Amino acid sequence: MPRFHCPTALSSSTVLELPAGAARHVQVLRLQPGDAITLFGGDTSGEFHATVTQMGRSSVQVRVGDFAPTQREPALRVHLAVGMPANERMDWLVEKAAELGVASIQPLTTERSVLRLSGERADKKVVHWQSVAVAACEQCGGNHVPLILPVKTLAQWVKYRGEAAGSAVPGLLLSLRANALALRTAAATFIEPSALAAPGTSASRLGVTFLSGPEGGLSQGEEDAALAAGFTPVTLGPRVLRAETAALAALAALLV
Known part of the structure; x- marks a missing residue:
């Protein structure tokens, strides 16, 4: 499943527009409404499932789904x-x-x-x-x-x-x-x-x-x-x- 960095406040059951960088990446991959993606904020111990809901000329709207407390970081910083x-x-x-x-x-x-x-x-x-x-x-x-x-x-x-x-x-x-x-x-x-x-x-x-x-x-x-x-x-x-x-x-x- 494609993963995208979304450095904004993420919470389940919300609809949001992806930041410009992530939106461009979605468009390059030619994803369509209904396609599943993963979002992560960059400073948490987990990620969110999400679904593309709308594709614009330069914007992408998604519905944020469940949070997955996935930990892939080393114990040592x-x-x-x-x-x-x-x-x-x-x-x-x-x-x-x-x-x-x-x-x-x-x-x-x-x-x-x-x-x-x-x-x-x-x-x-x-x-x-x-x-x-x-x-x-x-x-x-x-x-x-x-x-x-x-x-x-x-x-x-x-x-x-x-x-x-x-x-x-x-x-x-x-x-x-x-x-x-x-x-x-x-x-x-x-x-x-x-x-x-x-x-x-x-x-x-x-x-x-x-x-x-x-x-x-x-x-x-x-x-x-x-x-x-x-x-x-x-x-x-x-x-x-x-x-x-x-x-x-x-x-x-x-x-x-």
Whole structure:
């Protein structure tokens, strides 16, 4: 059954017009009145059955049916902070991270970043990446759409995190340092054990922040700043992975 993100208040037995993005998607699929669809708001633990009732030239009306308390989110909330890889690789990273169940993504500009964004260009990219995350959740069945946060420099983000409540969340730093712990060892040591329970449970909503660099990795100074802010260095093994591969490998190890 086709799934559509509908970031509006949903309740059973109501009739509503779909947002423009979802309406276009319905029209592209050539759905007709009477066809069944699924709607999800992006921040709930469930979804709604619905039926198309009316197709307009640029609008789609649906009747919302029963709520299904479907839980497909990982028990552990992983917040990914990543030095943005260049070209389409960031799009690919956002898509796959959303499929895996990441809670949020913080795009970062670092000393070695090839992709550098600021101002209006950065804002447009964030909107684009948010739409990529929505489409990924529509496809994979996820009911929580990860939030794509505004682009920051690594220095800005580390300072902000240190001043905010987020500093209470354990931080893991992907690093090639000799003292880096194996990721799974670090996860077992620094993450609340109940957070590693089976998907679908509500054991822990605290989670972990995972910091990964861009092409070329983070500089020594940037790593030192992250370590001073309380991050623990971790490794995925002896191979040097591409920036987008490393971030996704870490998410898979923590979430799947």
